[in-house]
Amino acid sequence: MANELLQVKQVSKVFGDQQEAVTALQGVEFSISTGEFVVILGPSGCGKTTLLRMLAGLEFPSEGRCFFDSGEIKGPGLQRSYLFQEPRLFPWLTVEQNIRLTGAQKDIAPLVAKMGLEKFLKAYPHQLSGGMAKRASLARALLPNPKTLLLDEPLANLDGATKYALQQELLRIWQTGITCVLVTHDVDEALALATRILLFSPRPGKIIQDAKIKLAYPRNDLSSMYIDWKQKLMKWIREE
Secondary structure, eight states: OOTEEEEEEEEEEESSSSOOOOOEEEEEEEEEEEEEEEEEOTTTTSSSHHHHHHHHHHSOOOOOEEEEEEOOOOOOOOTTTEESSSSOOTTSSHHHHHHHOOOOOOHHHHHHHTTOOGGTTOOGGGGGGGGHHHHHHHHHHHHHOOSSEEEETTTTOHHHHHHHHHHHHHHHHHHEEEEEEESSSSSSHHHHOOEEEEEOOOOSSSSEEEEOOOSSSSTTTSSHHHHHHHHHHHHHHHHH
């Protein structure tokens, strides 16, 4: 398909040598179209982060290949911005300096305003709340105007209100046209955000369900359709 932005073709990943080999992923294959919000959902240790790192060009398959925009992924690129679980801000740099680390020479004022960081540009990371630090790292990822945002559980360890606010921020960003791929083990987070969920098995990770989530935004976790989807996902997880 012409609008396929990311492709994963029969990817397996093995860590260690032959005597102590651990297979993290096995025979994973899927594609992601431009404009999707895909959530990779699965238990801890099933290879979700490993797969995301391969899409970012930070890891490479033992077998198979990954493609972005029709070219094979052979390293990192600014068109595939990656958000780690922690903000990863340099403590000796101000918020503004951290945001500008990608080297993009552009006016950051509109982006900073959207992130609510105007009053924190001269602050250092230790002066920020957890939510503000996440916003700063997100602003840094967005500055190069990437086509894809790769999100490795960036909302973990946040309080409920902050997590909800940042979920809405991610949806706003996605609605500007950026393709999003998010890793999580949280069923509710997956259902709050995804247009499509790839459900992975325990290690070695394989896709056991590829589900398009047809729920209107903003998602209502008390609606009957939401509850039906949650029960369906939980049933698939328990069966596996």
